Amino acid sequence: MKIYLNGKWVEKEDARVSVFDHGLLYGDGAFEGIRAYSGVVFKLQEHIDRLYETCHTMMINVGLTKEQMIDAVVKTLQANNLRDGYIRLVITRGDGDLGLDPRKCKGSPNIIIIADKITLYPDEMYKNGLTIVTVPTMRNHPEAINPQLKSLNYLNNILAKIEANNAGVPEAIMLDGSGYVAECTGDNIFMIKGGILKTPQQGRLRGITRDAVMVLAVKKLKLDVQETLITRHEFYNADEVFLTGTAAELIPVVKIDGRPIGNGKPGPLTLELLKLFHEVTRQDGVKFS
Ligand code: PXG
Numbered sequence: 001m002k003i004y005l006n007g008k009w010v011e012k013e014d015a016r017v018s019v020f021d022h023g024l025l026y027g028d029g030a031f032e033g034i035r036a037y038s039g040v041v042f043k044l045q046e047h048i049d050r051l052y053e054t055c056h057t058m059m060i061n062v063g064l065t066k067e068q069m070i071d072a073v074v075k076t077l078q079a080n081n082l083r084d085g086y087i088r089l090v091i092t093r094g095d096g097d098l099g100l101d102p103r104k105c106k107g108s109p110n111i112i113i114i115a116d117k118i119t120l121y122p123d124e125m126y127k128n129g130l131t132i133v134t135v136p137t138m139r140n141h142p143e144a145i146n147p148q149l150k151s152l153n154y155l156n157n158i159l160a161k162i163e164a165n166n167a168g169v170p171e172a173i174m175l176d177g178s179g180y181v182a183e184c185t186g187d188n189i190f191m192i193k194g195g196i197l198k199t200p201q202q203g204r205l206r207g208i209t210r211d212a213v214m215v216l217a218v219k220k221l222k223l224d225v226q227e228t229l230i231t232r233h234e235f236y237n238a239d240e241v242f243l244t245g246t247a248a249e250l251i252p253v254v255k256i257d258g259r260p261i262g263n264g265k266p267g268p269l270t271l272e273l274l275k276l277f278h279e280v281t282r283q284d285g286v287k288f289s
Helices: 022-026 044-058 066-079 123-128 155-167 208-219 232-236 268-281
Strands: 002-005 008-011 029-037 040-042 085-092 110-116 130-134 172-175 181-184 188-193 196-200 224-228 240-245 249-256 285-287
Touching: 002 066, 008 066, 022 085, 029 044, 040 066, 040 268, 044 066, 044 085, 044 208, 044 285, 066 085, 066 110, 066 285, 123 249, 130 155, 155 172, 172 232, 181 188, 181 196, 188 208, 188 232, 196 208, 208 224, 208 240, 208 249, 208 268, 232 249, 240 268, 249 268
Parallel strands: 130 172, 130 249, 196 224
Antiparallel strands: 002 008, 002 110, 029 040, 029 085, 040 285, 085 110, 172 181, 188 196, 188 240, 240 249
16 A cells, blocks of 8 residues: 655555654644545545645645645555545644644644545445434534534544444434534434425534535435524434435434434435435546546
8 A cells, every 4th residue: 555645655554653743642633534436536626625724724834735735636546556445635733842832843744645445334224224323422612623624633523433332323413512413423414304405504514425415405306405503303303314424425314312214214315315426426526547
């Protein structure tokens, strides 16, 4: 495996950063999870835009143009002979001292691109749908760590994931500070009721899969799409619920906190959207050979 590290492609064993890296010491950095489908990096421009927005807010100077970053992602896939795969792009603040002051990181950020095969949820989960629960850990307040930031500081989500694991379910609903549904630990959440598609307007990451699915719902299925405040009660009484994310794509949810959703089976519009999503993943992005 060839890994991009600060402008060079190195073997996995040689892809190492310092123990003084502030990404390691403090979670001080940003990342993206990206997918390639049949020689198309899906929505690569959008992923790079989101990454640079996170870095802008965190005041990390990436040091590469977006075009150079796109080129580095494509070359990493090519170096590994991957036409389908999962890409993890990581930017850390770089090497500093043992204090948290980012001004001590005087060098460049560390830039890492790993391209690997994707591991997916088992087929059975797409066919039968997920059972999930709401967990006690709330999503970060926007004035603490804004959920729009895809930072390396994922402890909020990891604590929620531990609670999901303890409950024996694969994903968890996280509420925002006001008690509205925000998102899951690594996925956005949607509900459909009476032909209206709804998804939380606040307290969540603006997922790239989420945006793509909303466009498909409006354009292809002519659904009314609303970004709004949604309670658990509304989710419990939805016709259909599903999650979206780069890794999961679109996955149906059939039970939340013990309440069956709709008839307890993956919904027809969810399955239709999944089919449409599969079509665009091979078209909408940066093509490479
Ligand atoms: N919300 C959160 C908190 C995320 O981390 C999404 C939504 C979906 O966004 P995209 O842009 O992918 O549609 C994410 C992204 C994992 C894992 O191992 C998941 C993400 C990132 C890294 C790892 O499940 N999800």
